[in-house]
């Protein structure tokens with residue numbers, strides 16, 4: 832009986848070490864996506880309205896729970912609510928906009944990473960009268 836308990840304790844300690852090792856390992860194949868590029872670019876100053884707003888992530892993102900919105904300086908949503916994810920490039924979201932007046936606009940996005948984490952963020956661009 833004493834012998835059994837000793838073995839059991841050793842087994843428990845070994846399991847604990849394996850668990851700690853697993854938790855400490857990075858998981859490079861399930862990276863957390865982030866936005867890496869946009870059009871208009873972050874903090875861009877334009878003299879005419881873009882026709883659409885595009886964002887790209889550094890990894891493909893899920894096709895569910897995605898969102899992309901353009902909001903003016905008064906907090907009003909101004910995009911055409913027709914956001915799409917490019918079927919042949921799942922890193923790419925885009926939404927069309929009507930002719931936008933000079934103002935500073937905020938682009939907000941939401942996506943689901945391959946690692947199942949939700950990625951949200953925002954950036955701004957400005958349209959100035961030419």
Ligand SMILES: [Cu+2]
Nearest residue numbers: 863944946948
């Ligand atoms: Cu993540």
